[in-house]
Amino acid sequence: MATAELVAGHARRRALAGSLQRNRRWALILSYVFLILFAIFFLAPPYYMLVTSFKTNREMVDIATNPWIITRDITFDHYKVLLHETDFLIFFKNTIIVTVCVVAITMVVSTLAAFSLARMKFWGSVGIATGIFLTYLVPDTLLFIPLFQIVKGLGLLNSYWGMVLVYPTLTVPFCTWIMIGYFASIPKELDEAALIDGAGYMQMLLRIFIPVALPGIIAAMIFAFTVSWAAFVYPMAFLYRSDQLVLTVGTVTSLVRADVFQWGSLMAGALLAAAPPLIIYAFLMDYYIAGLTSGATKG
Amino acid sequence: MPDDTIHPSLVYPGVGAAARRRRPLIRRVLQRRSTIAVFMCLPLLTIIGGLVIYPALYAIHLATLNKGMTKFVGLGNFTFLFTRETFWMVARQSAIFAITAVFFKALIGLITAHLVNNLPAKGQRKWRGMLLVPWVIPLSLSTLGWWWMFDPTYSALNWVLNGLGFSSVPWLADPYWARFSVILDNVWYGAPFFLIMYLAALKSVPEQLYEAASIDGANAWQKFIHVTLPMMRSIIAITVLFSLIVTFANFDIVWVMTQGGPRDMTHVFATYAFKLGIQSGDIPLGASVSLFMFPILAVAAVFILRGVHKRAKEM
Numbered sequence: 001m002a003t004a005e006l007v008a009g010h011a012r013r014r015a016l017a018g019s020l021q022r023n024r025r026w027a028l029i030l031s032y033v034f035l036i037l038f039a040i041f042f043l044a045p046p047y048y049m050l051v052t053s054f055k056t057n058r059e060m061v062d063i064a065t066n067p068w069i070i071t072r073d074i075t076f077d078h079y080k081v082l083l084h085e086t087d088f089l090i091f092f093k094n095t096i097i098v099t100v101c102v103v104a105i106t107m108v109v110s111t112l113a114a115f116s117l118a119r120m121k122f123w124g125s126v127g128i129a130t131g132i133f134l135t136y137l138v139p140d141t142l143l144f145i146p147l148f149q150i151v152k153g154l155g156l157l158n159s160y161w162g163m164v165l166v167y168p169t170l171t172v173p174f175c176t177w178i179m180i181g182y183f184a185s186i187p188k189e190l191d192e193a194a195l196i197d198g199a200g201y202m203q204m205l206l207r208i209f210i211p212v213a214l215p216g217i218i219a220a221m222i223f224a225f226t227v228s229w230a231a232f233v234y235p236m237a238f239l240y241r242s243d244q245l246v247l248t249v250g251t252v253t254s255l256v257r258a259d260v261f262q263w264g265s266l267m268a269g270a271l272l273a274a275a276p277p278l279i280i281y282a283f284l285m286d287y288y289i290a291g292l293t294s295g296a297t298k299g
Numbered sequence: 300m301p302d303d304t305i306h307p308s309l310v311y312p313g314v315g316a317a318a319r320r321r322r323p324l325i326r327r328v329l330q331r332r333s334t335i336a337v338f339m340c341l342p343l344l345t346i347i348g349g350l351v352i353y354p355a356l357y358a359i360h361l362a363t364l365n366k367g368m369t370k371f372v373g374l375g376n377f378t379f380l381f382t383r384e385t386f387w388m389v390a391r392q393s394a395i396f397a398i399t400a401v402f403f404k405a406l407i408g409l410i411t412a413h414l415v416n417n418l419p420a421k422g423q424r425k426w427r428g429m430l431l432v433p434w435v436i437p438l439s440l441s442t443l444g445w446w447w448m449f450d451p452t453y454s455a456l457n458w459v460l461n462g463l464g465f466s467s468v469p470w471l472a473d474p475y476w477a478r479f480s481v482i483l484d485n486v487w488y489g490a491p492f493f494l495i496m497y498l499a500a501l502k503s504v505p506e507q508l509y510e511a512a513s514i515d516g517a518n519a520w521q522k523f524i525h526v527t528l529p530m531m532r533s534i535i536a537i538t539v540l541f542s543l544i545v546t547f548a549n550f551d552i553v554w555v556m557t558q559g560g561p562r563d564m565t566h567v568f569a570t571y572a573f574k575l576g577i578q579s580g581d582i583p584l585g586a587s588v589s590l591f592m593f594p595i596l597a598v599a600a601v602f603i604l605r606g607v608h609k610r611a612k613e614m
Binding site: 027028031032034035038039041042043044045046048049052060061063066067068108109110112113115116117120121122123125128130131132133134135137138139140141142143144145146147148149150165166168169172173176201226229230232233236237247248249251252263266267270271273274277278281282285286289292293 | 357441443459496569573603
C-alpha cells in the first residue's frame with residue numbers, strides 16, 4: 001500500500017516535472033520567435049543601407065525588383081565615388097582629430113575630478129557631484145544658440161577646433177559621474193596603504209586608482225568616443241565650410257543632392273562613418289554596458 | 300609596544316621621519332588635501348561654468364533682445380511666440396513625439412529584456428549585441444537609412460507592404476504619416492537603451508524571490524507583477540524620465556528626415572529653434588524657443604535625482 005502510494009506520487013511528480021519542462025521549452029521557442037522578429041526590426045535599416053551601397057544605380061531605380069536584395073552585379077562604384085570625388089576623407093580626418101582631442105581632454109578632466117570628489121571630501125564636494133549629474137541632463141539643443149554666440153565671439157566659428165571646445169560639455173559630466181562610482185567602490189584600505197608608503201595623491205591616482213578602476217575608465221572612454229563621434233547639433237550649427245566639417249554633418253549635408261543617383265554613395269558614406277563606433281563596440285561591448293548600467297543603477 | 304617591534308622605517312625607509320613629525324604633518328596634509336582636491340576639480344568646474352552655466356544664463360539674456368540684438372525687449376519674444384499658431388503646434392508635436400516614443404521604447408525594451416533574459420545564459424550576449432546595433436550607429440547616419448526606406452518612389456517599406464497586399468503609404472509626404480515616421484525612427488533607435496537598462500535590472504533581482512513566489516504557487520504573470528515590477532520600479536522610472544529628456548530635446552531625426560515639414564508639422568522645439576535661430580538668423584527668438592524646454596526638463600531632472608537617490612539606498 002505504502003509503496004504503491006510512493007510510486008504513484010513519484011509518477012505524479014515526474015509528470016509535473018515533465019510538463020514544467022515542456023512549458024519551459026515552449027517559453028524558450030516563443031522567446032526565440034519574438035526575438036527574431038525584433039531583430040529583423042532592429043537590423044533592417046542597417047542591412048538595407050548595406051545592400052544599397054553595393055547595388056548598381058540601374059537596379060536601384062528598377063521598381064520591379066526586390067529592393068532588399070541584389071539580383072544583378074555587385075558594384076563598388078559608390079565607394080569609389082565617395083572616396084575619390086567627395087570630401088569624405090577630409091570629414092573622416094577632421095572627425096578623428098576632434099574625437100581624439102575630446103577623448104583626451106575628457107579623460108584628464110573627469111579622472112581628476114572624479115578622484116577628488118570620490119576620495120578627497122571637501123566643502124561642497126557633494127553639491128558638485130549632484131551638480132555634475134544635473135549638467136549631464138542639460139541637452140545640447142538647449143545650449144547651441146548661446147554657444148553659437150560664444151564660439152563666434154572666440155573666432156572659432158567654422159573651425160573644427162570649436163568642436164574640441166564645446167564637445168566636452170557633452171562628455172565630461174557623464175564620464176565624471178560613472179568614474180565617481182567606480183572610484184568610490186575601491187576599498188579605503190588601498191589608499192591608506194599607499195599613504196603609509198608615502199605616496200602623494202597624484203601617485204595614488206596613477207598607481208592605484210587608474211589601474212584598479214580600469215574597466216570604468218574604458219567605459220568612460222568609449223562613451224566619450226561615441227558621443228563626440230556622433231555629435232550632430234553643434235557641428236550642424238557651427239560648421240559650414242566643407243574642409244572643416246565632421247563626418248555626421250558632412251555626410252548628411254554635402255553628400256545629399258537632389259539627385260536620386262546619389263543614394264548609393266550616401267549609404268556607403270553613412271556606413272563607413274558608422275563603422276568605427278560599431279567596431280569599437282563589437283570588441284568592448286561588455287565594458288561599455290557595465291559602465292552605463294552601473295552609472296544608472298548605482299548612482 | 301607591539302607597534303615598535305617592527306618599525307615602519309625598517310620595512311619602508313623614509314617613513315620614519317614622517318611618523319616622528321606626525322601631529323603638524325596631519326594638519327598640514329588635511330589643509331593640503333582640500334586644496335589639492337579643489338585644484339583637481341578646477342578643470343571640470345571651468346568647463347561646466349564656462350560652457351554650461353554661463354551659456355544657460357546668456358540664453359536668458361539673449362531671449363530678451365530684439366532680432367538685431369541691439370535693444371532690450373523684455374518678454375517681447377515670448378509674447379510674440381504665444382501669438383504664433385506654429386509655436387503651439389511645435390509645443391504639441393514635441394509632447395506627442397516624446398511621450399509616444401518613450402512609451403513604445405519602454406514597452407519594447409521591457410519585452411525584449413524579458414525575452415533575452417529567458418534564453419540560456421551563453422546565448423544572451425550574442426542576442427544583446429545584435430539588438431543593440433541601432434543604438435551604436437550615430438543617429439544622424441541611421442536616420443539617412445530610414446529616410447531612404449521612406450523614399451516616395453523607391454520605398455523599400457512600401458515594397459513589403461505591397462507584397463503583403465496593402466497599398467503604399469506616403470511616409471514623409473503626409474504630415475500625419477511623417478509624424479509617425481519620425482516617432483518610428485526614434486523608437487527604433489532608443490529601444491535598445493531600455494533593453495540594456497532593464498536587462499541589467501532584471502539580473503539584479505534576487506533569484507530567491509522568484510523561488511519563494513513559485514512555492515506560493517505564483518504563475519509567470521503574477522511573478523512579473525508582484526516580484527519583477529516592484530523590484531525594477533525605480534530603474535524604470537529613472538530610465539523613462541531620462542529618455543523623456545533626451546527624446547524631448549531630440550534634433551537629429553527630424554532635422555535629417557523632414558526638416559520640420561510638411562507644413563512645419565513635424566517640428567519639435569530643437570529643430571524649430573534651429574530654424575529660427577541659426578537658419579533665419581533671429582538668435583533671440585531661437586533662444587526663446589529653446590528655453591521653453593527648460594522648465595519641462597527641470598521637472599524631469601528633479602524626479603530623476605530623487606529616483607537615483609532612492610535606487611542608491613535600495614542597492
